[in-house]
Amino acid sequence: MRTIDWKEIEKNIENGRFPQWLVTDPEIYELEKERIFGRTWQFLAHESELKEPGSFVTRMMVDDPIILVKNKNGEINAFLNSCSHRGVRLCTEDYGNKKAFSCPYHGWTYNLNGELIGVVAGNKVFGESMDKSEWGLRPVPRVESYQGMIFGNLDPDAMSLEDYLGEMKWYFDIMLGRSDGGMEVRGVPQRWVAKANWKMTSENFAADPYHVQTTHRSAVELKLTPSDPLYASYGHQVVLSNGHGINVITSATGRSNNIYQGMPESMWPMFEKNLNKEQLDIFSRVQNFVGGVFPNLSFLSSCSGTEGTKYNHLQFRVWRPLGPDQVEIWVWYMIDKALPEDYKEKSYKGFIATFGAAGTLEQDDTENWARIVEASQGLMARDRNLSYNNMLNYLMGLDNLDPDENFPGPGKAYPTCYTDHIARSMHKYWLELITKEPEVKSHE
Structure with a gap:
């Protein structure tokens, strides 16, 4: 492996710049498999x-x-x-x-x-x-x-799952523990292969509501999403420990058009019983939860529908790396066990039409992910001397946005979702793990 100037990379990441050659470099990918996927949950x-x-x-x-x-x-x-x-x-x-x-x-x-x-x-x-x-x-x-979600770790000396999730548990409790009986997976995970790098797909969900109005313009034209270019910016982007993050997206008023994401009123007493005051406040105001657990788990709690009425669902997805330029996407559809069967079925149909390999929004994203790979493999993009100003831009909110001290949930919350705070946090944790030399264990 050629010498890598990690100090220079650290300085750039700290200043909101990510060297483009790091995206698809084969040597970096081999390090990622060992030092990131070999150590994380x-x-x-x-x-x-x-x-x-x-x-x-x-x-x-x-x-x-x-x-x-x-x-x-x-x-x-x-x-x-x-x-x-x-x-x-x-x-x-x-x-x-x-x-x-x-x-x-x-x-x-x-x-x-x-x-x-x-x-x-x-x-x-x-x-x-x-x-x-x-x-x-x-x-x-x-x-x-945690909350029915099973994780594995290849490192026997890793921190506990609960410690690793940290502040994310508070938000998982809203999504996974709000109703009696918790959640259930409906059907089997959808799976397909895409031309993409795992870092960029993870970042897309955890850190990038900014792409919604441009990438998913067709959904705006079909009136599936609002035409307001700031639609996905309203709310808070919340930076959490260990590279995790969540976007709590509301409307321009700071409220939701549908309390508790449009869930039936028969479910509300369960929410009020299972969640605390602050969690209820956020859940009552949120339009969408979208975020990620580092390195490659993403989630989206939103509403989808095919006949005018929208129904809530929760999806979890894993971006399994197949190489530096390819991922296998796994998507689980999840729904509250306590919901009526009719609601579950309509929700599932709305989810299938919107997400998955043939979903209207999914096809937009996979096209852009492929273009990132295509543009990141040539000599200019992978020039390690950075002689072509070879940086990807993560400057949003770097020096012009302060945290909202009044946000009721844990983590460092910024008063807009159009910011790169989570992305920069992900890059910093990525760098911390990938530069950590493996410990030499004695065999006595």
């Missing part, structure tokens, strides 16, 4: 996807295939999806229910706790010396959950 599944003992889903943590399975005691285990005999990917189904997992190569079989329980020809070929208890499936080093 990554979203794997929601508990509602694993309803009964034997229920399983298969997921990815960048290049690591993972099985999550509910055992007979109702506990959820996560293992590397790889047979411990010859390393074959053990399970190829996306989801299902099994009593045990058998390898298609040599037939080794594992129970729901990952224990090796069956070896073809057993003692006849391995003798008595092989201890089956040593050859179970390899568990993900850390698996923890």
Whole structure:
């Protein structure tokens, strides 16, 4: 790897400038896989996807295939999806229910706790010396959950999930814990591959409402969104710890056109019971929550509809890197369990029409993400001497915007969503992680 002047990069990031060559550089990507995705919490599944003992889903943590399975005691285990005999990917189904997992190569079989329980020809070929208890499936080093959201971490020494989420938990409680029974995933995650870099897709959701009026101009022309060019700016952009952030978007009046995002009045007593005064205040005024948990989990709580009436939904999405210039997008649709079935179905249809590979808004975004990659791979864009003023601009709000001390929620809240405060925070945390040398552990 060529020498990288990290001090120069740090100085530029501090001043609202991000070197363009960092976006798609292959050497930087290899560092990201090890130092960022190998150390941070990554979203794997929601508990509602694993309803009964034997229920399983298969997921990815960048290049690591993972099985999550509910055992007979109702506990959820996560293992590397790889047979411990010859390393074959053990399970190829996306989801299902099994009593045990058998390898298609040599037939080794594992129970729901990952224990090796069956070896073809057993003692006849391995003798008595092989201890089956040593050859179970390899568990993900850390698996923890919050409000039904299951995360994994490849670093056994990482901080706890709750510490990592930090102030974001307060906002997750509004979105995930507002109603009795919490949330549930409807359907299965949508998945598709896009030409994009994971940093730019994560940033788009967590930090960039500024793009809405231009990128999604077709939605304005179809009268799906307001024509006011400041539409997505009203409210607060809230910078949180560890590179996380959330935009609490309201209307020009600071209120919402639909209290509690248009949820039925029958649900309001639940909100008032499960949320505190400050959370209720924000939830009653918000139009959209949009933000992200670093490095690659994004969320959007909004309203969609296809026949004039809009219905609330919550989507979580993971940007799984496939390389410096490609991502696999995973999108979970989530809705309150306590809502009437009719509302859920109409909400789901509105979501499908708006988001997903064929959604009206999704196609706008993927076009721009591809163009970022296309323009960032040439010699000029990747010139490390910066001789072409080779910087991307993150100057919005840098020296002309102060935090709103009266904002009722945690974090540092700025009184507009048209600002780059979250993006700069993401870049700083990215730099902190990628420049942190791995610890050398002694093997005594």
